[in-house]
Amino acid sequence: MKTDVIIIGSGAAGLMCAMQAGQRGRSVVLIDHAKKLAEKIRISGGGRCNFTNLNAKPENFISTNPNFCRSALARYTPQDFIALLQKHNIGYHEKTLGQLFCNDESEAVIAMLRSECDAAGVKRFMNCEVEEINYTPAPDDWQEKRVGHKFHVSTSREDFNATSLVIATGGLSIPKTGATPYGYHVAEQFGIPITKLKPGLVPLTFAPDDWKPYAELTGVSFDAIVSVGKQSFRENVLVTHRGLSGPAILQISSYWQHGEALHINMLPDIDMEALLAEHKTSKKQLAKFLTQWFAKSFADVWCAQLAERTGIENKPLNQYNDKQRKLIAAQLHDWQVTPSGTMGYAKAEVTCGGIDTHALSSKTMECIEVPGLYFIGEVVDVTGQLGGYNFQWAWASGYAAGQAV
Numbered sequence: 001m002k003t004d005v006i007i008i009g010s011g012a013a014g015l016m017c018a019m020q021a022g023q024r025g026r027s028v029v030l031i032d033h034a035k036k037l038a039e040k041i042r043i044s045g046g047g048r049c050n051f052t053n054l055n056a057k058p059e060n061f062i063s064t065n066p067n068f069c070r071s072a073l074a075r076y077t078p079q080d081f082i083a084l085l086q087k088h089n090i091g092y093h094e095k096t097l098g099q100l101f102c103n104d105e106s107e108a109v110i111a112m113l114r115s116e117c118d119a120a121g122v123k124r125f126m127n128c129e130v131e132e133i134n135y136t137p138a139p140d141d142w143q144e145k146r147v148g149h150k151f152h153v154s155t156s157r158e159d160f161n162a163t164s165l166v167i168a169t170g171g172l173s174i175p176k177t178g179a180t181p182y183g184y185h186v187a188e189q190f191g192i193p194i195t196k197l198k199p200g201l202v203p204l205t206f207a208p209d210d211w212k213p214y215a216e217l218t219g220v221s222f223d224a225i226v227s228v229g230k231q232s233f234r235e236n237v238l239v240t241h242r243g244l245s246g247p248a249i250l251q252i253s254s255y256w257q258h259g260e261a262l263h264i265n266m267l268p269d270i271d272m273e274a275l276l277a278e279h280k281t282s283k284k285q286l287a288k289f290l291t292q293w294f295a296k297s298f299a300d301v302w303c304a305q306l307a308e309r310t311g312i313e314n315k316p317l318n319q320y321n322d323k324q325r326k327l328i329a330a331q332l333h334d335w336q337v338t339p340s341g342t343m344g345y346a347k348a349e350v351t352c353g354g355i356d357t358h359a360l361s362s363k364t365m366e367c368i369e370v371p372g373l374y375f376i377g378e379v380v381d382v383t384g385q386l387g388g389y390n391f392q393w394a395w396a397s398g399y400a401a402g403q404a405v
Contacts (some may be wrong), residue, residue, distance in 0.1 A: 003027045003123075005405045006153050007166040008130055009183070010037050012394035013377025014168030015113040020402025021164075022120025029160055030117065030124045031153070032178075037126065038110045039177040040170070044391070049106030051085075052078040052395070053388035054098035061393065062254055062383045064195050068357040069382045069393065072365070076399035078392060088112045099387045129156040133165070133186065138371065149372045164372050164405035166365075168398065171351025171378040173199065179345070183355070183379035190370050193356040195381045199348030200254035203245035204262075204339035213301050215241045220298045224248055225265040231255045234268060239298065243339060251386050253342060254352050264335040267293060272329035282317040286328065289317060306331055350390050354381040364404035365397055374401045 005021050007014045010032035022028045036042070041049055053060070056078055058070045078100070085092060090112060091103035102108055117124070131154045138148030151165040169183035184194050208215075220239040225232050226248040238246030244262075252262065270293075279289065290299040303314040310331065312324050320328070342348070355375045359367055365380070367373040376397040384390035 001029065001158060001160050003029045003160060003162045005029070005164045005166065006031065006151060006160050006162040007168055008032070008153075008186075009166075009168035009170060009377070009379075010034070010124065010126070011040055011168060011170055011377065012038065012113075012391055013170075013398040014166070015117060016395050016398030017166055017168060017374075017376055017402040017405070018122045019113065019116040019120050020399055021405050022117060022122045024403070026164075026405060028117075028120070028122045029162070030122055031128050031130060031155060031160075032124075032126050033129050033180075033182075034178040035127045037114060037124075040174065041110050041113075041391075042106050043174075043177065044106055045101050047105055048101040048103075049109045050095075050099050050101050050388040050391065051092070051109055052081050052100050052392045054078055054094065054100065056098075056384075056389055056392045060385045060389045062200075062352060062385075063357060063381050064353075065357040065381070068360070068362050069396075071362040072396040072400040073392070076396040080399075081392070081395050084112065084116075085109075088115070097387055125155065125157050130182070131155055133189065135190070135370070135373075151372060164374065166374040166376060166401055166405060167379060168375075168377050169379055171354060172197065172345045173201075173348040173351050173378070175346060183375065187355050187375070190367065190373060192359050192367055192370070192373075192375075195353040195356050197351055197353040199342050199345050199350075200352035200383050201250045201349035201386050202253045202345075202347055203240060203243060203343040204249055204253055204256065205243040205341050205343060206337065207340045208242075210340075211243060213305055214239055214298075217295070217297050217301060220295045221246055222266060222294055222298070223268070225268045226252045227263040227265075228252050228256050228260055237264065242343070244337075247386055250349065254350070254383060254385070256339065258341070259338070261336045261338045264337065265333050266335055267332050272332050273326055276317065276320070276325040276329060277322075279317050280320070280325070285314055285316055286320075287314045302335075349386070350383050351378055352383045354379050354383075357381050363400065365401040366404060374405060376401045 004026040005028045134152040136150045153160045167183045217239045218241045224237045225234045233248045233251040235247035287299045287303040365374045377394045
């Protein structure tokens with residue numbers, strides 16, 4: 001089959017690219033090895049699809065090339081996607097920190113994108129395995145390098161020829177949705193560099209012996225500021241049987257490097273040293289005093305660990321001196337723990353790293369050295385923070401390529 005554009009991957013970025021290219025009058029073939037369309041959209045946001053964030057800006061994204069995402073994000077904004085939802089009468093609501101969710105199930109977003117693709121004449125081939133990609137570059141003596149090249153894609157269904165090939169295969173996160181390293185293999189085939197890959201937006205784990213005192217506290221949570229280096233996030237922290245999770249931990253995990261300590265301000269709104277001084281005549285024990293903010297089980301374990309770390313026992317507040325009160329406050333405002341690792345790609349919401357953006361055009365997402373080859377979405381080294389940012393990158397990068405293919 002001859003077509004203008006072949007897109008491999010029918011997730012958020014692939015669908016956006018397909019509908020944009022189709023609306024421009026391009027003939028588009030969308031190929032995916034999965035049986036179901038856009039499985040990651042389906043499960044996102046607890047089934048309500050956290051489809052964007054009102055606050056999306058380049059600073060919310062991680063990349064070895066931080067300015068790369070600016071062009072695409074500027075040309076397709078959260079308001080552009082909201083307009084698409086409104087066109088299809090899909091209701092939505094804002095949760096905390098600018099996060100937008102569907103009122104109904106995320107299937108509404110999938111149906112919208114499917115409908116737009118169908119209207120634009122996009123041909124979909126699901127449950128279709130790509131077997132081989134061959135590339136015929138434009139002849140050297142052609143004055144315009146951007147024409148004359150051709151991609152030949154062999155699949156389990158049929159063979160396709162096109163002048164544009166878009167890789168929208170996603171990363172390694174959540175393998176149960178069909179994630180594979182295929183996009184990286186394509187990059188390797190064409191000599192496109194790949195930055196270091198790691199799980200992002202993922203729970204952090206600790207060595208079992210180190211975490212044993214906290215392992216029975218699964219489900220306990222508290223509000224905190226969690227920091228690594230210059231990056232910090234204030235949201236909930238959740239204790240799990242293997243370590244820490246919750247929004248603040250998922251956020252910081254994308255910035256955390258192996259061996260680094262987390263700095264956790266457990267009482268960000270309180271001057272603990274001053275408060276302990278105010279209660280220096282109290283006969284209430286420290287752990288009991290801390291139950292104003294923490295579950296009793298957590299306060300008891302944390303105080304027992306404080307004693308191991310500093311020698312300061314859990315005892316009535318009136319038995320501490322100024323130096324001890326200062327140290328207790330410092331520990332509460334900067335609880336330092338060093339994870340041993342992460343829960344891996346199975347529990348990660350995204351993949352950090354990917355196709356090196358120095359090899360791509362920030363305007364079109366096209367490979368600089370391979371005319372006609374594009375990479376979009378999660379497979380690229382642009383990773384959003386938690387809260388709808390990764391979908392916004394999918395829409396924006398898909399739109400950018402869809403306007404160029």
